[in-house]
Amino acid sequence: MTGTAKTLAAEGLAFFGRMNAAISHDMKNVLAIINETASLLDELMELQQDGQMEPNPDKLRTLSRRIVQQVERGQNVITNMNAFAHSIDVPVREVDLVRVMNVMAVLSRHFATGKTLDLDLPNEGPRVTTHPFFLNDLIHHTLNFAIAAAGPGKRIGVAVKASDEGGEIVFSGLAKIERTFPSEIAATLAQVLGVEIVVDAGLIRLTVPAKMPAEIELG
Amino acid sequence: MKVLLVDDEKEFVSALAERLSFRGVDAHWTASGEEALRMAKDGRYDLAVLDVKMPGLGGIELRKRLHEMQPGMRFIFLTGHGSQEDFKVGSEEASFYLAKPLKIEALMEKIRETLNR
Numbered sequence: 001m002t003g004t005a006k007t008l009a010a011e012g013l014a015f016f017g018r019m020n021a022a023i024s025h026d027m028k029n030v031l032a033i034i035n036e037t038a039s040l041l042d043e044l045m046e047l048q049q050d051g052q053m054e055p056n057p058d059k060l061r062t063l064s065r066r067i068v069q070q071v072e073r074g075q076n077v078i079t080n081m082n083a084f085a086h087s088i089d090v091p092v093r094e095v096d097l098v099r100v101m102n103v104m105a106v107l108s109r110h111f112a113t114g115k116t117l118d119l120d121l122p123n124e125g126p127r128v129t130t131h132p133f134f135l136n137d138l139i140h141h142t143l144n145f146a147i148a149a150a151g152p153g154k155r156i157g158v159a160v161k162a163s164d165e166g167g168e169i170v171f172s173g174l175a176k177i178e179r180t181f182p183s184e185i186a187a188t189l190a191q192v193l194g195v196e197i198v199v200d201a202g203l204i205r206l207t208v209p210a211k212m213p214a215e216i217e218l219g
Numbered sequence: 220m221k222v223l224l225v226d227d228e229k230e231f232v233s234a235l236a237e238r239l240s241f242r243g244v245d246a247h248w249t250a251s252g253e254e255a256l257r258m259a260k261d262g263r264y265d266l267a268v269l270d271v272k273m274p275g276l277g278g279i280e281l282r283k284r285l286h287e288m289q290p291g292m293r294f295i296f297l298t299g300h301g302s303q304e305d306f307k308v309g310s311e312e313a314s315f316y317l318a319k320p321l322k323i324e325a326l327m328e329k330i331r332e333t334l335n336r
Binding site: 024025028029031032033034035036037039040043047063066070115 | 274299318
């Protein structure tokens with residue numbers, strides 16, 4: 001295995017671990033809300049049935065709807081987790097950059113505590129042939145950096161559009177960037193994928209080629 | 220006993236506060252660490268139940284600041300992680316941790332245990 005392949009193998013495992021931890025944390029929160037709300041519903045119904053509390057059907061309805069909303073939230077996380085898990089099925093294939101960005105935005109919410117992602121995504125995005133798993137990883141590194149560098153408004157803009165080279169993902173709303181980007185691992189991922197990274201005036205632009213370089217052996 | 224509950228998941232913490240109130244706990248809640256500091260400025264609490272990971276002011280830092288304001292306040296941490304890092308918070312003086320989702324009886328027991336320490 002080449003040095004690059006070894007680096008990517010280790011990084012791939014680490015990335016998978018980080019995302020699994022984030023997804024499980026989100027699901028625990030969903031289950032905690034469902035557990036607490038269902039238990040409260042149960043206790044309120046008992047108190048109201050026993051005459052210890054005035055009947056309040058509106059409140060009971062609100063709580064039951066809250067459970068349904070959390071189930072939908074959990075379903076959304078799981079759907080995107082599934083898409084992420086399958087990103088490794090076929091090493092190199094054609095993907096829609098908007099769909100890729102949508103999945104990573106949902107799964108990266110865990111890391112965006114205190115910040116808001118403003119997604120500017122068309123219904124369909126530019127299609128590129130790339131390594132989806134490592135593109136997810138590069139996006140994750142970029143998003144984490146953007147989150148840490150978010151300006152006073154704490155809002156990060158994320159846009160996807162077509163370009164002459166293939167497609168662009170632009171992260172904007174960054175304040176003064178004090179750390180350097182890309183990191184070593186992000187640079188390696190970008191090199192393997194053929195992605196050009198531009199850091200400029202409050203934004204980071206990833207230009208994803210229509211077809212990733214074929215000459216690098218991933219192992 | 221007067222308890223302050225802090226968790227950024229509003230639906231979770233409000234439901235938990237209500238269930239604790241059915242059990243005789245004077246439970247106050249907020250979804251923000253910054254708001255928790257304001258509440259602690261206005262009233263004394265016997266114990267705070269804090270989510271570890273919150274946007275803005277997180278649980279660990281919040282505990283330090285609340286402890287400075289009210290040295291007698293005890294703490295219980297709630298975590299959704301289950302990692303070794305989270306277990307470490309349980310070693311802080313006068314602190315316990317519980318994993319989410321939690322059983323109310325387990326929380327009541329931890330509250331009694333913490334206040335009796």
